[in-house]
Amino acid sequence: MAVQLKTKTNPEAASIRRKPLRVPSVVPIFSPIALRLMRLGVPMGPNALLSVRGRKSGVLRTTPVALVEADGRRWIIGTFGEVNWVRNLRTAGEGVLTVGRRKQGVQAVELSHGEAEKFFADVVGPYVRRLPLGRWLLGSVLGARDILDDPHGAAEIRPVFELHAPA
Secondary structure, three states: OOEEOOOOOOOOOOOOEEOOOOOOOHHHHHHHHHHHHHHOOOOOOOEEEEEEEOOOOOOEEEEEEEEEEEOOEEEEEOOOOOOHHHHHHHHHOEEEEEEOOEEEEEEEEEOOHHHHHHHHHHHHHHHHHHOOOHHHHHHHHOOOOHHHHOHHHHHHHOOEEEEEOOO
């Protein structure tokens, strides 16, 4: 069942139908381990911790996310589509990003479909192709090869948020 979306933080982001995605079986096993290690300050590649208030409960929720940094800008990708942290961030519009032991409040703006497509093609594609295991990890482990092979299709089902320092 597709979900109709509207972003709270970027009124120009298109309301689009997003297909549900299946989270690879390794993620529920690895995420709690990564979360614990990252809370201790252990670096885990390009990953960071994102803490966001729950849209219903108001409870602060923390999850590992891949942080993409290029040319002084930062983004996070909802690699598995409409998961809880994506819905919570969309509703809250802000959160706390933890990299190593450094915490920073951030405001999140969801990219429109066109912006996300350009981001996948111009930023993520070249970045991942430079990493020795990047293509394999993105495609085989995370099931997100479409980010490289079909940026247009990926933008339809994988939300992207640009992060900014709070105003």
